[in-house]
Amino acid sequence: MGVCAVQLLRELAPGDVELVELGCAGPDLALLLEGAQRAVIIDAVEAGRAPGSIVEFAPEGAPANLRFCTTHEIGLLEALGVARALDKLPRRTVVLGVQVASTAPGRELSPAVRAAVAQVARRALALARGERSPARRPQGGRADGR
């Protein structure tokens, strides 16, 4: 899903927006984010919502029941935590999570997720251009990438 979103963004994004298909998060994310003014991260999530739904949040305000569908390295939120602890996280960092329909192996995106790709790409572009995110930290809870 993220790969498809980045491919679409390559056609849409202006020159001062750097697009990276990272594959999976890791401590390297801190290196990538260092020096940026704003960062938008697109990833597949399991948030108990309808497939194709988009959740938007700041890293420290991730919903408590959120799971990232990753099998590699450390989870995205932990990677962002590393970046923050090393003072490399841009002040305006937003995560856009797309609810998956299934994490079973397959060759195609599900119809609902495919339909969400354009929407999440447009939202990412707006945020990268400076639009403020309404995402707020929820009361209590801890974002730990689990």
Next chain:
Amino acid sequence: MRELEINIENITRVEGHGNIVVTVREGNIVELRLEITESPRFFEAMVVGRAWSEVQAICCRICGICSIAHSNAALRAVEGALGITPSEQTALLRRLIHYGEVLQSHLLHCYFLAAPDFCGAPSIVPMIETHREVVERGLRLKRLANDICRAVGGRHVHPITMAVNGFTKLPELEELRALRERLEEARGDVQATVEFFAQAELPQFAREDAKFLSLRAEGQYALVEGEIATSDGRRAPVESYQELVREYVVEHSTAKHAGLGSEDVPYAVGALARVNINYDLLHPKAKQAAEALGVAPPCGNPFMNTRAQVVEVVHCVEEAIALLGELERRGLAAEETAVEVRGGRGVGAVEAPRGTLFYDVEVGDDGLVSRANLIIPTNQNLHSIEADMRALVPQILTRGEDEVAHTLEMLVRAYDPCISCATHLVEVHFE
């Protein structure tokens, strides 16, 4: 303590998902297994019916940490099937990017997965508060390793320039010169890495009958080619891998296990295996590092795999500096990369960061893949991990349950398993 029940779900700081289950009653182990719960990945089935030119691009996606090793093994297998011998320039560039990935992977494991144990931290973020300089150093070195892979492969993971019989784009000589200078400047950080891991305390343990397997090549510490070699003296060409490496399905794991030869003896692959089998071919500075780290063959302590990885970091930095110098002297030239398609079978074997990786690919006369068999390093280690746990548990049974559990997790982490790579099934039918 003669009663013990350990059930660790989702071992932390390993790549992928696995559980440790150990039950001891009246001092006897009644249950012990490393459950691999990762979903199967189906890559062997996925490449069947695809073109010879697609195997590398598909299979490098098996893993985000060892995608270059998968690329190199896949390309060697496909080239073997098509009867192609790539140019010396291609061989040198593939070796260079392979060094870059070994560095990426080992630095990730040492600094971000293993180091928290040595700093008394549960994970990376708390470790930053107490050992910030250590984490910053790990990131600096990893950035350099990433940049080696990006310069040759087009990006730091899932390379896009590596192709059958060559590269779709060559790096600029200026880029290579800059990388060599950065590697030379990084020697201070590399030495600090040796010193840090030399002082980290490790459990003292070794299974008496532990065996190791890796590639071995004449005149060179084998990472991208060689014949199969074992610590008990067996040798075989890679094409005959199935005589030595027997894979099989186990009930409690979605990843297959492997045993040596017909006796199904557990064996380990990875940095410690390579250092045990190829110590004489290490760069002199890597041998100095091995001495400082207390790594000397025959070493049967699996916890020392992390230190063996540090030895290989030194080796790969020095070898990469020399190789970059050679490439600068030779220059780079555009080459003919056309391929004449014919049917055949090829076996490619490389040393991925975690151990020996086998690709066995058959291509039809139509250029489509008819069969593929992949043997992943972590699959080969799972049997050895369980054998180690079985030998270790009686030795630490009198300790508190938390300490036993933590020691077993450290044991699994020491192998640096890549569980996502290891989970695949042979027969899947896509409609």
